[in-house]
Amino acid sequence: MAEPQYRFRDDEPVGDPAVTVDSFGDQSNAAAVRIEPGDDARALLPHLERIRLVEVNFPVFGDGRGYSAARILREAGYQGELRAVGDVLVDQVAFLRRCGFDAFAPEVPLNPADAEAAFIRFDNVYQPTIDGRTPIWALRHG
């Protein structure tokens, strides 16, 4: 299992190996699952209560299906760890964070200075997402 380089959570990391989405429903003791780009994140919604870690794999950074998977899980109330793994680059981390990812395990570790700058670069955002940041239109209209 990929160890996160960045983790924005205080709870104990899950040590269990992640299983695939199609086998997760049958393994009632599994707490970690791995989403591949073609998987339907909504297949996990009946099991959210027992999931503590979701790894979303990005085999290539340009395949953006994992962004939707993450938001769908968070919008359904998923509270566990959401970890981006694979081809995760420094210029994607802010977008991933906005979609609900709170852990990052890039295949090639990010340059720490670049990554720290990237996480905090933009003070404000135009869209509301489940990350809870106040969109600019709400700031304008108090």
Add this chain to the structure above:
Amino acid sequence: MYKYDSYDQAMVDTRVEEFRDQVKRRLEGHITEDQFKPLRLMNGLYLQLHAYMLRVAVPYGTLSSAQMRMLGDIADKYDRGYGHFTTRQNIQYNWIKLEEAPDILADLAKVEMHAIQTSGNCIRNTTSDQYAGAAADEVIDPRPYAELIRQWSTFHPEFSFLPRKFKMAVIASDTDRAAMRLHDIGIQLVRNEMGEIGAAFYVGGGMGRTPMIAPLINPFVPIDQMITYSEACLRVYNRYGRRDNKYKARIKILVHELGKEDYTAQVEAEFLHLLSQNIEPPLDELSRIKAQFVDPPFDAAAPDTIDRSDPDFALWNDTNCLPHKKPGYIAVTISLKPVGGIPGDASADQMRLMADLAREYSFDECRVTHAQNIVLPHVRKADLYTLWQQLDTAGLGTANLDRIGDIIACPGLDYCSLANARSIPVAQKISERLSDKSAAIGELKLKISGCINACGHHHAGHIGILGVDRKGVENYQLLLGGCEGADTSLGQITGPGFDEDGIVDAVEKTTEVYLAARQDGERFLDTYRRVGMAPFKEALYG
């Protein structure tokens, strides 16, 4: 016009610094060209055949005179003294140095402009009707809605790595002047029986190698749900659009393969879910934006007559001007298609002159059109002759709007690394050959693409030309009967292609067949639709 507040300005300024940092990392060798490519692409910077090309966004085609002036200054300072206005209402500079690109973005930011999302697989610049706010036939000014979409789509975290690029257009007239149904999402603002404004959603149109006319998937989305509905359309696409083949990755293929009904059902289900997420900007925000698009202070006493005693002026007045919603005013199109010129190009001096004229005669405003011309939307009829004289002196007075010389052409093999054939020289030769017959031929929209990606909109041309590579030689295929607008249709290929001189002859022959067959002042398109392909084929290949 929309004016940035401190939030908008901070977004753009921060992006400039981010890009400066990215370029620095590249120039110092900390990142490879492969790693840099997606970063520069998100900033509209392409590596072309000879140099870097920078594409600057012109949201919904609207420019203030200060912005137009800056575009001219940038052309002088960082390019070779000219720029190229594009079919997506943007401007491109073709001779850019990588190390200067951050400075260009900084200059743009000074006039509230940017190059954000002018390339990459994300939501691109939202386009609109070039006569918005001036046209007599609009239900409402579409630009505030386009601005709402601009903000929502800027740095959208979920939709920055879509299967492919994504283009949206917003119009508010039955006459479609923005090729709305040839976009990934086309929105037509409409008014229902209760007088409420809503958005009709057309999804899955596009040109490229598989041209499709977007089907209507929802005739009336309430205006306070437009962003949520867009988000639903995009989410279904992001999850299920094809990623196995770049050429089948646009949303038109998804809508086509699923079928309109199935795609719509998925969007409606996602929409229902997203309504619970409260992502829609409040109507207060729309009102705030709308307040910045109120009519300029029109003079109610402006004289409604034009002195047409100069015949050259009268011809230009007939060809290049559109009725305005206010008496005493008129909307003017400045042709960037001089006879034998490069379609859409303007020199730095011409841009600065157009900026001055916009300030003096059009309430500080001008527009870029998808046909690669410039519009002064609000000109007093009393000023029209003086304006025309100044345009004419600067080589900007060509009277050929929607005529055969008003050619849309992509940059083609002269600049573009994707092209198979040159487009510009073909446009120049046709323009020179047929300029004398322009008035006799009347409305005829000719569009040229230098490869099947169709950036020159050849599918939608009354006459379309597609440049291909045939065994190492440039070859040009002829299409007839395409049309954008309310009666959108796709052109049909005539038969075997032609060489560079042959295609110019073929276009001339096509116009001759039309002139011989024309009845009662029909447009070329009407005649073609009436008589069909056969007589044209006979003349071309018989």
